[in-house]
Amino acid sequence: MEIRKLTPTDAENYRTIRLEALKNKPEAFSSSYEDEIDYSVEKYRGRFNNDHTYTFGAFKGDNLVGTVTLICETKKKIKHRATIVAMYVKPDQRKLGVGKALMNEAINKAKDLKEIEQIYLAVTAGNEFAKRLYTSLGFVTYGVDRNGLKIEDTYFDEELMVLEL
Known part of the structure; x- marks a missing residue:
């Protein structure tokens, strides 16, 4: 497995895995499949062209099997903060260390x-597997966003977590 920062040339592969993630785990993301299905490859390509967002991909051969994004704040008073978003690992690659490797890459980038x-980061309160991963890396829960997400008529709480570097 190779972990590396995604570049604009990875946009098509990223779009594919992103739409899969939004479709298969809608409760895990604030964005929705319906929000992003019409996004062009160019829009995703633009995500890899700024100096405060870092998206990492896990590759098995040429296959992109997992992603995570680190967004660094740019405003003066909160430049000491970053947020992890868009964490996803394909189902057949879970429990193999892919998620941990992606998270470590993002954390190490933040430290650098x-x-x-x-x-x-925010994690769906019922996602015990993800919460265990984040806790094992040192993240602690500091709050709960009750009914933070709503999909049709169902609400999901989000646990808010932080890692002090």
Whole structure:
């Protein structure tokens, strides 16, 4: 398995795995499949062209099997913060260390940036597997966003977690 920062040339593969993630685990993301199905490859390509967002991919051969994004804040008062979003590992690659490797890559990038002191993330309260992963990496829950997501008539709480670097 190779973990590396995605580049604009990875946009088509990223779009495919992103739409799969949104379709298969809608409760895990604030965005929805319906929101992003019409996004062009160019829109995704643009995500890889700024200096405050880092998207990493896990590859098995040429296959993109997992992703995670680290977004660094740009406003002066909160430049010490970053947020993990869009964490996803294909079902057949789970429990093989892919998620942990992706998270470690994102955490190490935040540490390399020096000014980042805290990494935040939100996880669906019922997602015990993901919560165990995040806790094993040092994240702690600091709050709960009750009914943070609504899919049709069903609400999902989100646990808010932070890692102090």
